[in-house]
Amino acid sequence: MAQKPIRAVLFDVFGTVVDYRESIIREGKRWNRQKGININWPSLADDWRSAYQPAINRILNGEKDWKPLDVLHREELDHLASRYDLSCFTEEELREINRVWHRLEPWGDSVTGLEKLKRHFIIAPLSNGNVALLTNMAKNSRLPWDLILSPEFIKSYKPDPAVYQMAYQFLGLEPDEVVMAAAHPSDLQAAAALGMKTAYICRPLEHGGHNITAAAASEENCDYNARDIVDLANQLIETQVMSTKRDELG
Amino acid sequence: MAQKPIRAVLFDVFGTVVDYRESIIREGKRWNRQKGININWPSLADDWRSAYQPAINRILNGEKDWKPLDVLHREELDHLASRYDLSCFTEEELREINRVWHRLEPWGDSVTGLEKLKRHFIIAPLSNGNVALLTNMAKNSRLPWDLILSPEFIKSYKPDPAVYQMAYQFLGLEPDEVVMAAAHPSDLQAAAALGMKTAYICRPLEHGGHNITAAAASEENCDYNARDIVDLANQLIETQVMSTKRDELG
Numbered sequence: 001m002a003q004k005p006i007r008a009v010l011f012d013v014f015g016t017v018v019d020y021r022e023s024i025i026r027e028g029k030r031w032n033r034q035k036g037i038n039i040n041w042p043s044l045a046d047d048w049r050s051a052y053q054p055a056i057n058r059i060l061n062g063e064k065d066w067k068p069l070d071v072l073h074r075e076e077l078d079h080l081a082s083r084y085d086l087s088c089f090t091e092e093e094l095r096e097i098n099r100v101w102h103r104l105e106p107w108g109d110s111v112t113g114l115e116k117l118k119r120h121f122i123i124a125p126l127s128n129g130n131v132a133l134l135t136n137m138a139k140n141s142r143l144p145w146d147l148i149l150s151p152e153f154i155k156s157y158k159p160d161p162a163v164y165q166m167a168y169q170f171l172g173l174e175p176d177e178v179v180m181a182a183a184h185p186s187d188l189q190a191a192a193a194l195g196m197k198t199a200y201i202c203r204p205l206e207h208g209g210h211n212i213t214a215a216a217a218s219e220e221n222c223d224y225n226a227r228d229i230v231d232l233a234n235q236l237i238e239t240q241v242m243s244t245k246r247d248e249l250g
Numbered sequence: 251m252a253q254k255p256i257r258a259v260l261f262d263v264f265g266t267v268v269d270y271r272e273s274i275i276r277e278g279k280r281w282n283r284q285k286g287i288n289i290n291w292p293s294l295a296d297d298w299r300s301a302y303q304p305a306i307n308r309i310l311n312g313e314k315d316w317k318p319l320d321v322l323h324r325e326e327l328d329h330l331a332s333r334y335d336l337s338c339f340t341e342e343e344l345r346e347i348n349r350v351w352h353r354l355e356p357w358g359d360s361v362t363g364l365e366k367l368k369r370h371f372i373i374a375p376l377s378n379g380n381v382a383l384l385t386n387m388a389k390n391s392r393l394p395w396d397l398i399l400s401p402e403f404i405k406s407y408k409p410d411p412a413v414y415q416m417a418y419q420f421l422g423l424e425p426d427e428v429v430m431a432a433a434h435p436s437d438l439q440a441a442a443a444l445g446m447k448t449a450y451i452c453r454p455l456e457h458g459g460h461n462i463t464a465a466a467a468s469e470e471n472c473d474y475n476a477r478d479i480v481d482l483a484n485q486l487i488e489t490q491v492m493s494t495k496r497d498e499l500g
Contacts, residue, residue, distance in 0.1 A: 131420040135372060146398075153403050
């Protein structure tokens with residue numbers, strides 16, 4: 001039986017499309033120079049990101065009301081204020097620092113890969129970022145999304161199955177016409193459980209090079225394994241061409 | 251007091267960005283040739299579109315449950331089936347005809363104007379179309395939206411104020427940082443009532459040239475009056491440049 005053609009490719013964003021860690025460190029180092037301070041931004045970036053999953057879990061467990069990711073990021077930053085002595089920053093500067101998530105920079109292959117995919121498929125983020133965050137990030141980094149898909153639309157967060165369902169239902173597609181692409185196995189497992197196709201994108205430097213073994217070990221059980229987004233584009237386009245040829249022959 | 255800069259421009263789509271009437275007629279004439287039939291597509295297009303507002307009104311009045319626009323379009327097409335003798339079409343062909351709304355073609359200035367606006371502002375449709383319809387239309391016609399905004403996200407329809415509020419709130423913006431652009435005064439009035447900026451786009455040929463007086467008469471009471479989307483882009487960019495200069499001088 002011929003496989004259904006792929007119509008859309010949805011992307012996890014933090015770590016998969018953009019390098020949040022280096023982006024935060026880069027802006028942080030500018031603050032250090034500008035203010036003559038010496039905050040350890042690599043460590044702050046790691047702590048900031050580590051606070052994310054527990055915050056999402058508390059919301060999905062019902063312990064905490066839903067809030068947009070911008071608000072969660074700010075709460076987490078405030079928790080870090082004493083550990084990293086952020087008292088030198090004004091409220092306006094803290095708001096600016098929190099907005100770094102709207103300015104995260106893409107991995108070197110991301111824009112080229114997305115542009116290539118866009119010629120053949122609908123492409124969208126399916127990230128836990130709120131709509132404004134994902135929109136501004138795309139403007140700042142020229143990520144050529146066809147549309148923004150955010151769990152903010154249903155006030156939830158991945159890996160709630162309702163988030164993935166929302167995505168393919170809004171697109172009017174069946175789950176197996178849609179690929180979920182991510183550098184994180186948990187995201188792909190949640191998508192696969194609903195019948196979506198999955199693509200693992202290898203991002204060994206997401207955590208600054210500390211986590212290469214984990215990244216390599218998780219390449220199993222996906223429909224596609226890709227070195228980066230350009231590689232994924234090549235694989236998906238090849239699959240589509242082969243499938244069209246098979247249809248013509250069959 | 252300096253005006254807030256504009257951050258986003260939202261567009262009505264049917265009639266404002268795309269020429270639904272001619273697009274339906276063009277596809278219809280192909281069906282006539284292909285099937286050797288003689289359906290009056292200009293009249294069918296007018297009747298199909300005329301059924302739209304009453305259907306939306308029944309939903310907003312609570313007489314009818316919310317359904318996506320694709321479903322409303324199909325219901326309206328089925329109502330027209332006996333008047334236009336659509337019995338020569340198979341179910342699959344009727345589905346294809348209903349999908350014409352995903353393939354509507356833009357007015358000559360739309361893509362150029364949107365590309366120009368996109369360099370300075372967030373641009374999105376704020377149309378009553380469902381997400382899949384607006385996404386597929388953008389892919390087919392290369393409308394370069396930054397994101398798709400649809401009342402489907404909150405299961406309502408314009409001119410419900412909640413739809414406009416949803417749009418600027420998702421973008422994290424104040425209403426007066428956002429321009430609503432439309433060829434229809436009722437849409438602009440609803441946006442203005444919430445404090446949004448408004449731009450009237452003149453589309454005298456929306457109804458095939460029957461309605462030029464109405465179009466000309468409604469150019470009042472808007473922040474911007476534009477001949478087309480390129481003209482709107484020029485006006486908004488000029489406003490932005492002037493306001494930046496005033497800020498620098500002030």
